[in-house]
Amino acid sequence: MQNVMSEILSRSGMSNSSSELEPIQCQYCGEDKPQTQIEHPFNGEMRWVHCACPCEVKRLEDFKREQDAAKRRIRINKTLKLSSAMDEIKDMTFSNYKNRPGTESAYEEVRNAIDNFDERGKLGVFIFGETGNGKSHLTAAGGNELISKGYAVIFIAEKDLLSRLQATQNFKNEESFAEIMGACMDADLLIWDDFLSSQRLSPNEKDWIFQIVNGRERANKPIWYTSNITPEEFQDDNIAYALDDKGRTWWRIIGNSECRLNRATNHRKAKAMARAMGMSVEEYEKQEGHQ
Numbered sequence: 001m002q003n004v005m006s007e008i009l010s011r012s013g014m015s016n017s018s019s020e021l022e023p024i025q026c027q028y029c030g031e032d033k034p035q036t037q038i039e040h041p042f043n044g045e046m047r048w049v050h051c052a053c054p055c056e057v058k059r060l061e062d063f064k065r066e067q068d069a070a071k072r073r074i075r076i077n078k079t080l081k082l083s084s085a086m087d088e089i090k091d092m093t094f095s096n097y098k099n100r101p102g103t104e105s106a107y108e109e110v111r112n113a114i115d116n117f118d119e120r121g122k123l124g125v126f127i128f129g130e131t132g133n134g135k136s137h138l139t140a141a142g143g144n145e146l147i148s149k150g151y152a153v154i155f156i157a158e159k160d161l162l163s164r165l166q167a168t169q170n171f172k173n174e175e176s177f178a179e180i181m182g183a184c185m186d187a188d189l190l191i192w193d194d195f196l197s198s199q200r201l202s203p204n205e206k207d208w209i210f211q212i213v214n215g216r217e218r219a220n221k222p223i224w225y226t227s228n229i230t231p232e233e234f235q236d237d238n239i240a241y242a243l244d245d246k247g248r249t250w251w252r253i254i255g256n257s258e259c260r261l262n263r264a265t266n267h268r269k270a271k272a273m274a275r276a277m278g279m280s281v282e283e284y285e286k287q288e289g290h291q
Contacts, residue, residue, distance in 0.1 A: 026053035082183045083155045092140035102263030103134055109260045110142045113224070117146060117189075122256050124222035126195075128229050129262035135226035138262075139191050142224070151188040158194045162205050181208075185215045195225040196242065210249045217256055225253065231261055 023032040033053045037046045052060075083089060099107055106127045113125050127135045143153040161180075168177040184190055190212070198205070216223055233239055240247030 020048050021050060024050055026055060028059065029053060029055045031055075082180060083153075089140045089155050090144060092137045093144055094141045097134070097137050097141050100134065100264045102129075102265070103138070106135070106138060106260040106262040109258050110138055110224075113222070113258075114142050114145055117151070120222065121220045122217055122222055124257045125224040126227070126253065126257035126259040127225065127262050128227040128231075128234055128259070130265060131228045133262050133264040135262050136193050139193070139224045139226055143189060143191050146189055152186070153189045153191065154183060154187040155191040155193065158192060158197050161192075162198065162201075162208065165208050166204075181211065181215075184212050185219060185221075187221070189222060189224065190216060191224045191226075193226050195227040196229055196239075197227075201242070206244055206249070209243060213249055213252050217252055222256070223253075225257065234259075234261075 020035055025031065026033055031053065034051045035048050036051055037048055039045070040047050106129075109125055109127075113120060113123075125139070127139065129135060140155055143155050147153050161184075164175060165177060165180055167173045168175060168180065201209070213223070229239065237247075240250035243249035
């Protein structure tokens with residue numbers, strides 16, 4: 001048996017003596033393949049074997065990288081289908097985001113979350129403040145930058161998410177509950193827009209919110225929230241019980257998020273009022289700031 005195995009090893013390329021093997025040229029670059037010594041499994045002697053050429057190794061690594069990238073693109077495209085209003089969101093970038101007075105802290109935190117995405121793990125962002133002051137644009141811009149880096153990102157408005165989960169109870173619905181929840185868990189980043197915008201949450205909706213928050217915490221994946229709640233509401237303990245009677249969902253959210261108040265004013269209102277008054281947005285906001 002030992003002789004048979006030695007013959008097999010010899011045919012596989014191992015030398016049958018302590019001498020180097022005859023050179024073998026690489027089929028891709030034509031250079032001699034490198035050789036190295038390994039211990040013979042039976043007699044303990046050191047024998048020479050041919051190694052893969054560096055260019056062969058690189059080809060294999062490139063192939064694996066391409067396969068992984070293709071799988072990731074499929075996963076990202078599948079995940080993006082869950083996002084709300086993708087045509088609108090894809091145009092929200094940092095190049096057309098206006099850093100207005102009051103947005104500095106929120107902007108710096110989103111920037112930090114992008115630049116240190118892998119290191120932060122489940123640590124997300126919770127941005128709150130007046131409606132129309134750029135919270136959605138800021139987080140969408142951050143999400144789009146992460147998508148360009150190869151991450152799977154979902155941007156979804158709370159009412160859209162809950163209505164789509166509710167619709168899965170209809171057996172004719174095209175989306176299944178498992179598909180939506182699975183995408184929310186699988187995405188590298190979930191951007192939850194207009195969090196707590198629903199006036200009244202049903203028991204089912206509260207449970208779905210907890211499942212997502214708890215599931216992503218366990219998976220060490222972040223959520224970025226935007227919310228129109230006021231600073232007073234944010235500090236009020238009663239808000240914790242809007243999601244469940246023990247506050248467990250709210251405190252998980254706050255505990256896993258860097259919370260930032262966007263102090264900027266309502267930019268949508270400023271644009272509308274500036275048009276009505278025949279002045280620039282900058283002039284209107286400056287005027288309002290002195291009142």
